[in-house]
Amino acid sequence: MSLSVLLRHRFPTVRMDIAFEVPTPGVTVLFGPSGSGKSTIISAASGLLRPDACRIVVDGKVLADTASGIWLPPERRRMGLVFQDARLFPHMSVATNLRFGLRRAAPGPVQFNEVVDLLGIGALLARRPHTLSGGERQRVAIGRALLAQPHLLLMDEPLASLDSARKSEIMPYLTRLKTALNLPIVYVTHALDEVAQLADSMVLIEAGRVIGSGPLPEIAARTDMPLAQRDDAGALLLCRVAEHDARRELSRLEGGGATLWVPLLDAPVGSKRRLRIPAREVILAGKPPDAISLHNIVPGRVRRMTPDAARRSVLVEIALPSGALISRVTPDAIVRLDLAADRPVLALIKSTSIEVLGS
Amino acid sequence: MLNALVHLPLVLPPVVTGWLLLIIFGIRGPIGSLLNEWFGVRLVFTTAGAAVACAVMTFPVMVRAVRLALETADPGLEQAARTLGAGRLDRLFNVTLPLASPGILVGGIVAYATCLGEFGAVITFAANIPGQTQTLPLAIYAALQVPGGEAKAAELSLVSLTLALIGLLLSEWIGKRLNIMLGR
Numbered sequence: 204m205s206l207s208v209l210l211r212h213r214f215p216t217v218r219m220d221i222a223f224e225v226p227t228p229g230v231t232v233l234f235g236p237s238g239s240g241k242s243t244i245i246s247a248a249s250g251l252l253r254p255d256a257c258r259i260v261v262d263g264k265v266l267a268d269t270a271s272g273i274w275l276p277p278e279r280r281r282m283g284l285v286f287q288d289a290r291l292f293p294h295m296s297v298a299t300n301l302r303f304g305l306r307r308a309a310p311g312p313v314q315f316n317e318v319v320d321l322l323g324i325g326a327l328l329a330r331r332p333h334t335l336s337g338g339e340r341q342r343v344a345i346g347r348a349l350l351a352q353p354h355l356l357l358m359d360e361p362l363a364s365l366d367s368a369r370k371s372e373i374m375p376y377l378t379r380l381k382t383a384l385n386l387p388i389v390y391v392t393h394a395l396d397e398v399a400q401l402a403d404s405m406v407l408i409e410a411g412r413v414i415g416s417g418p419l420p421e422i423a424a425r426t427d428m429p430l431a432q433r434d435d436a437g438a439l440l441l442c443r444v445a446e447h448d449a450r451r452e453l454s455r456l457e458g459g460g461a462t463l464w465v466p467l468l469d470a471p472v473g474s475k476r477r478l479r480i481p482a483r484e485v486i487l488a489g490k491p492p493d494a495i496s497l498h499n500i501v502p503g504r505v506r507r508m509t510p511d512a513a514r515r516s517v518l519v520e521i522a523l524p525s526g527a528l529i530s531r532v533t534p535d536a537i538v539r540l541d542l543a544a545d546r547p548v549l550a551l552i553k554s555t556s557i558e559v560l561g562s
Numbered sequence: 563m564l565n566a567l568v569h570l571p572l573v574l575p576p577v578v579t580g581w582l583l584l585i586i587f588g589i590r591g592p593i594g595s596l597l598n599e600w601f602g603v604r605l606v607f608t609t610a611g612a613a614v615a616c617a618v619m620t621f622p623v624m625v626r627a628v629r630l631a632l633e634t635a636d637p638g639l640e641q642a643a644r645t646l647g648a649g650r651l652d653r654l655f656n657v658t659l660p661l662a663s664p665g666i667l668v669g670g671i672v673a674y675a676t677c678l679g680e681f682g683a684v685i686t687f688a689a690n691i692p693g694q695t696q697t698l699p700l701a702i703y704a705a706l707q708v709p710g711g712e713a714k715a716a717e718l719s720l721v722s723l724t725l726a727l728i729g730l731l732l733s734e735w736i737g738k739r740l741n742i743m744l745g746r
């Protein structure tokens with residue numbers, strides 16, 4: 204099952220030519236600098252903007268296609284849209300806001316109580332929007348969009364106007380949302396932490412064009428793509444908690460064909476976790492060192508090396524059996540280790556430098 | 563054109579407005595004759611006529627209030643309503659108008675208070691018949707024409723002042739309350 208989007212539109216200053224296909228269900232993050240056309244995709248998908256050409260297909264169902272004249276107005280299109288500013292109706296209570304779309308939609312699978320529980324907004328139902336915090340408002344806005352029984356949930360930088368405390372308050376609800384409802388989500392952002400926690404698929408957009416798309420772990424480790432060229436770049440591994448060692452205060456996780464030890468986790472064995480491994484924390488070695496505090500020595504193979512002249516460093520992409528790591532090292536290190544494409548290499552990763560994210 | 567027509571009473575001398583009304587709605591006027599023929603309604607020199615004159619005079623005030631209220635409405639909320647399945651009329655009645663209600667209501671109260679003070683258009687179109695077409699300022703004017711009528715004029719002026727103040731305070735208070743309700 205898949206979501207496929209095609210969009211062509213000519214603006215006075217820029218031409219957009221977007222096409223991508225990603226698997227569903229799951230969260231597809233549209234990532235790129237502001238002005239690159241991410242929000243245009245959202246506007247076109249929701250029907251608020253009519254582009255020169257646009258075709259959107261979800262799981263084989265054609266939701267919009269200008270070529271064959273399928274172009275419903277937003278009010279009949281059933282696309283859930285969550286704006287950056289929550290846009291709750293100020294003259295209605297939270298409950299009335301939530302039911303606004305529900306009352307106007309054909310009966311669907313999304314239940315009122317289910318959404319209220321999922322987003323933890325049961326205590327807010329009688330309140331007015333202006334008495335809510337920014338995070339609460341955004342949760343209500345998400346619930347309102349979900350209850351309109353959409354075919355596709357579009358989120359246009361939903362956390363951009365929140366401070367980091369509010370952001371981390373709302374993040375658990377978003378990760379729950381991902382798994383609870385079998386609904387494809389298109390999520391626009393330019394915040395890397397949101398990408399790391401939420402994205403299943405990535406679509407990188409620059410100046411109206413798709414410069415790369417695919418599963419997040421793949422895209423995050425591609426040193427020839429902008430995600431890996433950032434100062435805070437890091438690889439992502441989708442892991443399973445394999446074992447807890449309470450005596451040594453460590454947990455073992457498996458994913459991407461690697462085994463990694465991290466400080467003891469409070470999570471059941473078998474549960475899923477995302478590990479983010481920052482590129483600048485990964486040390487490369489030719490042979491295993493001895494007498495070292497390190498727990499994680501991961502064997503891999505050099506796949507690609509991309510010089511980053513501005514930071515006087517080289518980004519090394521290391522292929523694992525079913526994933527990839529990236530490491531930022533100096534050009535001198537490349538020479539000393541005699542690294543080249545396809546050579547085996549060991550990646551040394553401190554347990555404490557691994558970021559463990561939700562599932 | 564329509565805009566200019568609606569706003570005309572605002573800039574035209576009220577007496578001229580009254581006289582135009584007299585021509586249009588008079589017994590032999592283009593609309594007045596029809597009204598008389600079909601419904602037996604006569605506007606000239608009647609209470610209804612005074613009401614019409616007041617309405618025409620305060621219409622621009624009202625139009626401005628409504629327009630301002632609608633223009634300050636947030637288009638983002640309309641967009642949100644659209645994506646939630648609300649059609650044009652649905653949006654107008656459930657989103658736009660409720661949000662514009664403070665402005666519309668306040669405009670209405672100010673228009674009503676202005677109405678009470680209508681002079682020129684009423685005296686020209688509906689004359690000055692005590693108990694029928696006499697507005698407050700007309701009564702004050704009439705009282706001043708009679709020797710020794712100053713006391714009555716003062717009394718009526720006091721009533722006028724009180725009504726005007728109540729109108730202004732009420733509109734202010736209602737506007738504030740509604741805006742608090744809307745969280746502004």
